[in-house]
Amino acid sequence: MTHSLPENMPPSTVVVDQADQADDAPAVPARLGPLHLTLPMANVALYLVWMGVGSFLLPIQVAQITGTNDTTALSTASTIGAVLATIGNPVFGQLSDRTRSRFGRRAPWIVFCALLGALALVMQAHAASIAMLGMSWGVVQFIMNGYQAALTAAMPDRVPARKYGTFSALVGLGVPLGTIVAALVIGGVPGTKFGLDGVIGGFGGRFAGENGYYLIAVIVVVAALVFVTVSPDRDARALPRERFSAKAFLANFWVNPKDHPDFGWAFLSRLGVMLGYMIVLTYNMYLLAEHIKIAPQDLLPTQGFLMIVNAVCTVIASLLVGPIADRVGRVKPFVLASGIAAALALVVPMVWPTEGGMLAYNIFGGLAFGVYMAVDMALITKVLPRTADAGKDMGVINIANAGPQILAPTIAGWIVAAGGYEALFPVAAAVSLIGALGVLPVRKVR
Template identity: 80%
Template sequence: MSTLLPEEGSSVLMTGGPDEVMRPVNRYRLGPLYVTLPLANIALYLLWLGVGSFLLPIQVAQITGTNDTGALSTASTTGAILATVGNPIFGQLSDRTRSRFGRRAPWILLCAGMGALALIGQAHANSIAMLGLSWGVVQFIMNGYQAALTACMPDRVPQSKYGTFSALVGLGVPLGTIVAALVIGGVPGSKFGLDGVIGGFGGRFAGEKGYYLIAACVVVAALIFTVVSPDASARDLPRQKFDLRAFLSNFWVNPKEHPDFIWAFLSRLGVMLGYFVVLTYNMYLLADYIKIPPQDLLPTVGFLMIVNAVCTIAAVILIGPLVDRVGRMKPFVLASGIGAALALTIPMISPTEGGMVAYNVAGGVAFGVYMAVDMALITKVLPATADAGKDMGLINIANAGPQILAPTVAGWIVSAAGYEALFPVAAAVSLAGAVLVLRVRGVR
């Protein structure tokens, strides 16, 4: 295969392998993508973090009448397998799509609309079983949105811009966190010398209306992305006859032929799981381990999430362009893992609100360093650009999977050894994930 990607302003995709599915020959305008790609990711992570860190634990507490970690774990686990396989399934479906609107755009729009409807259904769940089932459906559908969206980077972005666009994509997590924290949780005004709570809106969005708001944001972001930065027509691409056996076998990536892909997958899995094990249990951890009073809980969660997100953004903005200049990625991943492990020791030494602030500052910086290089590294180890949607979908399991499974893993840890055990386990997992990047040979 030969691929020509101009360095500035646009990208032209040309392929010539007789045995491969060809990619669209089209000139993309990179300019709009600088805005629309991070915006679409912000909406996605507003969903993952707004529901996972706020609405889901609140709904569990409303259903059970207590901070039931077992019920939260059950609600999070139900449908997790279904959700995780959604990424590669929808990714491969987008690879095979032939439409005048391109391969990715139809799935971004379809999954955004269906995901919004599923979120509205989840808002009315009145049992742990129904909550778990509806959350599993939301996760499955929105992993389709994520698979098609992330495939846009290898489709359209020249390699010389991988660091910059990796940083832009990485902004989705902290900015989604800030929006969720301000709108759903609010921030104590006293932290800034003010009275009352900044945001929060009196708890108006800490329930059904929160689901409605997130659903609307996802649909609007999908529309903006597909209209402002349209995909290339795929009608002239060769069409493949559907074969179920071939479709299923295509999910297998041979580790002997593509070891870098496998090591990058495992590295991302460890780093993300270590981060989200603590983040998704923030509310219960602050209530039962740090002993934050109930009336201060939501604003405190919101404040700490914003502290973490602001530090992440600062690191992403600094490191992303630096990666393009130095042309090296693995040292940044290793540094992020060491930083995350050190940050996680702070709440162990100082189980106070101040200790949690310090942890979120240090942990936010470490996570930002990682997010600045994550997508760039992943894009460089894809086995085949013709299957970018499927391959990005597979490797996105290492991103979406930890967010889905973190409450379950955290629940097991808390049940076995208490909240204080979360931090050393998360530190060990994050560090192990970062160290595994050293096994990726094709990236410096």
């Protein structure tokens, strides 16, 4: 369906009912090329926040405030943040769906959230209590989930279906590349791992505190500005407008799984896979310290090295599998293979609780996660209920990323209390496998 404007009526005055809004995806911009670079770059900046703060700066700050590796305090700070993140994604997603500007629907929110998120990161750098840390991390996650909701909508907005596998892989690079940057800059890597002296990166701990927050804040703002400048969106002022209704706005967040079962199963599948991943990742630093018994002075470099190994393997698998998925036109086999491989990888440190076992886990687990990330966005994009609501629907789906951040700290805490750190691995393996199996009922995707 196409819409033409009445004569002498400017775009800003066009009003239509929601039922009249087009379901067809917007026309793909002629210049798709720059998006190959800017979209993964913007995602790297986003995941530098999640990985750099969540895996490094937050645990370090908790230890500085409490004086110990306090898993309860870490869980409290992480949970407060993740609750607000869950709200932020669909709210900002729907706001961007409704935005009409000469810069497009998404760009204003990407820039706004990047600037506000950077300010919130600077504020978090000065949090002096667990309560303040939890609330400031919550504000950061709420705002940056607005950035994420608008950014992820770029794929259904602007990428043709034949390129979904390739762009899913490119978007998926955000996790491993963000991890690599965080690990190198904040943690550092032992040079001995590569036959060299000293520590590669790390910068003497210069960024393992306030400076780390400042650096990440700058990177987020720069990445957002590059994205909207180098790969600008289409002018959205001529798109039809909906009459605003608070009741309809709130009701629109609900996607009935009976009406859209594929969307529901895709949501549950991602929730399971990400929860299995987060159960181990949430306590990764404490797991190395308390379970693997890494010496305190070696903890950050060791974690940094293992995270880089995991990330490199993820990048390799993602870049290889994305184009293959496009070529064969199938997604389900890759999701199932990744779930099975992730479960098997988690068995390794369970039976081999050493640094070598953790290295093997990160190699195989990284490859498995790379396969999943290569096709995850392709799967999600194909089951969206309405492309006109892509921002909101992607925001709802992204709850399956934020939800595990809420659940994982509490679940992991229960597991450690009941069975010790070694019990984290079999539980995470079972959850990841169940999540991967959740893709089987999806009918629209092969």
